[in-house]
Amino acid sequence: MRLAALAAGAALLLAAAPALANERHPTQGELERELVCPTCHTTLDESDAPIAREMKAMIRQRIAQGATKSEIEQELVDEFGPTVLGVPRKRGFDLLAWALPLGGIGVAAAGLAFGAWRWSRARDRGATAPQASSAAPLDPELDRRVDEELARFDA
């Protein structure tokens, strides 16, 4: 049990390490791929607009000064607003952009599960109904004919 917990902790650390490294030492390329040019609305790496060139120069300068990824992103958001981020932030009001689709998927899955449960219950009820009727006593005439047929087979 302890070994499993240790392994899980190590796996978590291994998974988090690249993200932490990216946060502390962002690269020009990754920021250019993630940030959006405010005039042409494409990512910076795909834009050659004058403001995109200025943004790239600012990013280069801030990386050289040792700024973290979130510091650079925040400075650009302060200048150009949150639309400069390619994806919404995972905090505050922007969190809704992540939560709503996930919530929608959850609600849809719950609805599907509920529907499947109801459907399977209805089917079970349908399947048990004939069994209940088969337990009822047979008509005497039919009972006699069945006995005759069985006797023929036995002969």
Added chain:
Amino acid sequence: MRLLRPLAVAVVVALLGLLVWDMAQSDGSKVAKKVDAGQVVAAPKLVLPYHERDGVFDLAAQRGKVVVVNFWASWCQGCKKEAAALNAAARHWRNKGVVFVGVDVNDFRRAASRFVDRHDVGYTIVRDGPGSTLGKWGVTGLPETFFVDRKGRVVPPHVLAAATRAQLDEGIRRARRS
């Protein structure tokens, strides 16, 4: 199950409301087109923070004055070209009930400050970093200049390139007559 139907109706109504709201918001993009077609239209809302000083500029508060609204950015070549003409016109019309406002869009604050210093801009500069006003006015490139009359209406002409002194004077005269 009884709750599900009204909930679905509410969601559909909300989505329809969102669509109508979005259409109403994007309606402003027709302003430039209408003015170019010779029409006079109500000026879209323009409430923006001043560049390098506290406070907010509100176009609606300028009623009774002619307002020259110039959209610009420090990285725009045409904006450098028209800077002298804008400055001269702003000085000339300053005490004649005409207000000049430069809307700095999609620009770094520091770069805008350098531009203002280098070109000795003497009129009001407001800041719109995200460029949120561009759609409402129908601005498609920089620089662009609009003329707002004393009643808060945008009147022709709409200058789609670097404005010359003659274009600025003509626009102001027409706005004063409107």
